Structure formats: C-alpha cells, structure tokens
Amino acid sequence: MLTNMTKMSMEIDEAPEAAARLLDGSANAIVAAGRALREKNPAFLITIARGSSDHAATFIKYAVELTAGRPVASLGPSLASIYGANLKLDGGAAIAISQSGKSPDIVAMAEAATKAGALTIALTNTLPSPISIASSHAVNLNAGPELAVAATKSFVNSIVAGLAVLSEWTGDESLKSAVRGLPEHFEKAVKLDWSELAHELGDAESLYMLGRGPALAIASEAALKFKETSNMHAEAYSSAEVLHGPVALVERQFPVVTFAARDAAEASVVEIVDGMAAKGALAFATSDKVKEARRLPFVATGHPITDALALILPFYGFVEAWSRSKGFNPDAPVALKKVTETL
CATH class of the missing domain: 3.40.50.10490 (Glucose-6-phosphate isomerase like protein; domain 1)
Incomplete structure (x- = not known):
C-alpha cells in the first residue's frame, strides 16, 4: 500500500x-x-x-x-x-x-x-x-x-x-x-484542500476541464494529469469552445472543473459554468463569482497572468491523492516513462 x-x-x-x-x-x-x-x-x-x-x-x-x-x-x-x-x-x-x-x-x-x-x-x-x-x-x-x-x-x-x-x-x-x-503564493497554494471535489466525483469515468486564456493551458495540463495518473478520461476545452458541440455530452452530474483566474475572462467563464450547473452538471470553479457552480479554493496573486498559474498546485495535490485512492501509483503511471524520445 x-x-x-x-x-x-x-x-x-x-x-x-x-x-x-x-x-x-x-x-x-x-x-x-x-x-x-x-x-x-x-x-x-x-x-x-x-x-x-x-x-x-x-x-x-x-x-x-x-x-x-x-x-x-x-x-x-x-x-x-x-x-x-x-x-x-x-x-x-x-x-x-x-x-x-x-x-x-x-x-x-x-x-x-x-x-x-x-x-x-x-x-x-x-x-x-x-x-x-x-x-x-x-x-x-x-x-x-x-x-x-x-x-x-x-x-x-x-x-x-x-x-x-x-x-x-x-x-x-x-x-x-x-x-x-510567486514562491510565497505557491506556499499557500500547495496547502489548499480540494477534497470536496474528490468526494463529489465518486465513480465518474469522464470529465471536462475548462479555462480561457492562460487558464486554458492549466485546464489542459489538469486533463493530462488525470489521464496520466488515474487512467481517467478528461478533456480540456476553452470555456467558449465547449459550447460549440462538446456541451452536448454534459448531462446531469457530469463533472466539469473550471479554472478561472482573476482576469478579463473571469465573468464570461463563470457565466458558462454556472449555466452548466443550472442544468444539473456537477460543476466546480476557482472563482468567488459563481452562483450555481461550487467554489474551489484558490490563491489570488494580484496579477491576472500569475493568478492562473497558481491554480495548478492545489489541483496537483488533489489528483495525486485521487490517483492513490483509486489504487494507482502516481509515481509510475501505466505504460509511461519519464523521458519520451520521439522523432
């Protein structure tokens, strides 16, 4: 164990x-x-x-x-x-x-x-x-x-x-x-608790990760980590792009995790995830502005660009624990190695 x-x-x-x-x-x-x-x-x-x-x-x-x-x-x-x-x-x-x-x-x-x-x-x-x-x-x-x-x-x-x-x-x-x-903000971010998300995900087999601007890169990294550490299907989308087709798969209790920074996109991102939550999705977001979706703890860095980066650390802590809870070894994902030497 x-x-x-x-x-x-x-x-x-x-x-x-x-x-x-x-x-x-x-x-x-x-x-x-x-x-x-x-x-x-x-x-x-x-x-x-x-x-x-x-x-x-x-x-x-x-x-x-x-x-x-x-x-x-x-x-x-x-x-x-x-x-x-x-x-x-x-x-x-x-x-x-x-x-x-x-x-x-x-x-x-x-x-x-x-x-x-x-x-x-x-x-x-x-x-x-x-x-x-x-x-x-x-x-x-x-x-x-x-x-x-x-x-x-x-x-x-x-x-x-x-x-x-x-x-x-x-x-x-x-x-x-x-x-x-950033080092000081990271110290706070690694201590944040996303265990509520782990509890609510339950036996979900698939989920969406949303973001916009720099936070879209964070959503993409989060989706990859779900696949790498837990063999779980996760897809990252722009919170705007998800409305052009992928939203059709979002049924009741379908998990959606939204990475929202304190930037110009926050209001529009929150509006979209709140809309999904209102239709029954299991929706979470790193924003105090959500009304229907559930809030995930985050660290505000005071700058719209670095704010997005700090969001990945509590997620990393969450997904490492999630992987172990599902019986996986996050240090050694199946069929992966540290250095992939492609041509």
Missing part, C-alpha cells in the same frame, strides 16, 4: 522552493535572454514542446501575446525531425521547452529554428544538454531532480522561467513583481 509521501507529492510540495531556486540561481540567464529578445525585437515567436511542456508553452504564448503584443505559434517538432521543412524564421524568436533537454524531435526543431535565424531560448532542467547546445540561450529551470513520471514542479518552473524572461524583455514592472512573489 502506498504511503502519503509519494515522489509526486514531495515534488508538488517542493514547487515553492523550486520556483525560488529558479529565480535566484538562473537570474543572470533570465536577464540575458530578456536582453537578447529586446535587441532582436522579434515580429513573432514560436514554441517547441510536447506533453506538459507544451501546456507550459501555451501558457507562455498567452502571456507573450497579452504583454508583448507579439503573435505566438506552436510548431510541430516533426517539421524538422521527420519532414525536414525549410522554415523562414529570421525575423522571430523561439522558446523550446524540455525538462530532460534531450528529446530528439524537440532538439532537432530547436536546432533548425536557430539555423533558420530565430533567437532560440531553451527552458530546460538539464544543463548542459543537447537542447541547450542547439539554442542561442538556455535557462536552467533549477527544479531539481524530478523522479515521478508525471511532471509537476518542472511544469511550474517552465512557466515561471518564461514569465521571468518575458518581464525582462518588456520591462513590465508589474509582471516582474508578480513573478518575484
């Missing part, structure tokens, strides 16, 4: 310390990457990642578009590793994310982007590594060894690193201050 102290739970609890370690230990690299972006003044950015790292990239995409006003697109790594596409990237920048730093397709795409003229920034937990060598700049995530197969603290630190670089690039003092305050 598993104890409460799985590797995954210990790594979730370490997230506040890991974020502080990143901001301190990688400060010079963060400043250098931000300066390089300022000098390059890219017309656009691309992101290169898979799995949880791709969800981190989606979060960074929204943050860049909202803060720096540059469009960001996710490129499939197979463009380089399989198709050998000749991309014209000299006017842009690239952010490549890989915890291990050695996934062949991610490395190949980062190398191709650099050769194509992009300013390439690697966010990696392993230095030196193939991806750091393939990129113009590398930021050490400083998350420390992550032994559980399901990524937690490395996902969080990937976003913290991306936001820190963004704040240096744009000189956004509000974002800089919010990023500096």
Whole structure:
C-alpha cells in the first residue's frame, strides 16, 4: 500500500522552493535572454514542446501575446525531425521547452529554428544538454531532480522561467513583481484542500476541464494529469469552445472543473459554468463569482497572468491523492516513462 509521501507529492510540495531556486540561481540567464529578445525585437515567436511542456508553452504564448503584443505559434517538432521543412524564421524568436533537454524531435526543431535565424531560448532542467547546445540561450529551470513520471514542479518552473524572461524583455514592472512573489503564493497554494471535489466525483469515468486564456493551458495540463495518473478520461476545452458541440455530452452530474483566474475572462467563464450547473452538471470553479457552480479554493496573486498559474498546485495535490485512492501509483503511471524520445 502506498504511503502519503509519494515522489509526486514531495515534488508538488517542493514547487515553492523550486520556483525560488529558479529565480535566484538562473537570474543572470533570465536577464540575458530578456536582453537578447529586446535587441532582436522579434515580429513573432514560436514554441517547441510536447506533453506538459507544451501546456507550459501555451501558457507562455498567452502571456507573450497579452504583454508583448507579439503573435505566438506552436510548431510541430516533426517539421524538422521527420519532414525536414525549410522554415523562414529570421525575423522571430523561439522558446523550446524540455525538462530532460534531450528529446530528439524537440532538439532537432530547436536546432533548425536557430539555423533558420530565430533567437532560440531553451527552458530546460538539464544543463548542459543537447537542447541547450542547439539554442542561442538556455535557462536552467533549477527544479531539481524530478523522479515521478508525471511532471509537476518542472511544469511550474517552465512557466515561471518564461514569465521571468518575458518581464525582462518588456520591462513590465508589474509582471516582474508578480513573478518575484510567486514562491510565497505557491506556499499557500500547495496547502489548499480540494477534497470536496474528490468526494463529489465518486465513480465518474469522464470529465471536462475548462479555462480561457492562460487558464486554458492549466485546464489542459489538469486533463493530462488525470489521464496520466488515474487512467481517467478528461478533456480540456476553452470555456467558449465547449459550447460549440462538446456541451452536448454534459448531462446531469457530469463533472466539469473550471479554472478561472482573476482576469478579463473571469465573468464570461463563470457565466458558462454556472449555466452548466443550472442544468444539473456537477460543476466546480476557482472563482468567488459563481452562483450555481461550487467554489474551489484558490490563491489570488494580484496579477491576472500569475493568478492562473497558481491554480495548478492545489489541483496537483488533489489528483495525486485521487490517483492513490483509486489504487494507482502516481509515481509510475501505466505504460509511461519519464523521458519520451520521439522523432
């Protein structure tokens, strides 16, 4: 029988310390990457990642578009590793994310982007590594060894690193201050109790995760963690997109978990989840504005972008405990391994 102290739970609890370690230990690299972006003044950015790292990239995409006003697109790594596409990237920048730093397709795409003229920034937990060598700049995530197969603290630190670089690039003092305050907010977030959600889910076999803007990336990561740790079917949707078809599956007691941040989308997100709750869905949301849905505890960070990031930590604690309660080992999901080396 598993104890409460799985590797995954210990790594979730370490997230506040890991974020502080990143901001301190990688400060010079963060400043250098931000300066390089300022000098390059890219017309656009691309992101290169898979799995949880791709969800981190989606979060960074929204943050860049909202803060720096540059469009960001996710490129499939197979463009380089399989198709050998000749991309014209000299006017842009690239952010490549890989915890291990050695996934062949991610490395190949980062190398191709650099050769194509992009300013390439690697966010990696392993230095030196193939991806750091393939990129113009590398930021050490400083998350420390992550032994559980399901990524937690490395996902969080990937976003913290991306936001820190963004704040240096744009000189956004509000974002800089919010990023500096994240370790303290994370300390509070990891202690939040989502056990009511576990109790109400019961024997559910499927659920939706909703979000909008940066919180959509959090919903996507949450859905993946349900699949990874508990073999449970979970799908992430934009709270607007869910109305274009998927809502048809939301019947009475169908579980819907909505990640709402204190941002411009909160009111519309709450309106949608309240509407589902009124029709009988088992609906939860991280907002004080809900009237029909049930409130999940959250930490407000005081900034609309970092607020969304803090939502993942109480969920991680919940899903780790949920996995154990269903007889799974969250440290070693079935048919998964820590480093997936795709071409």
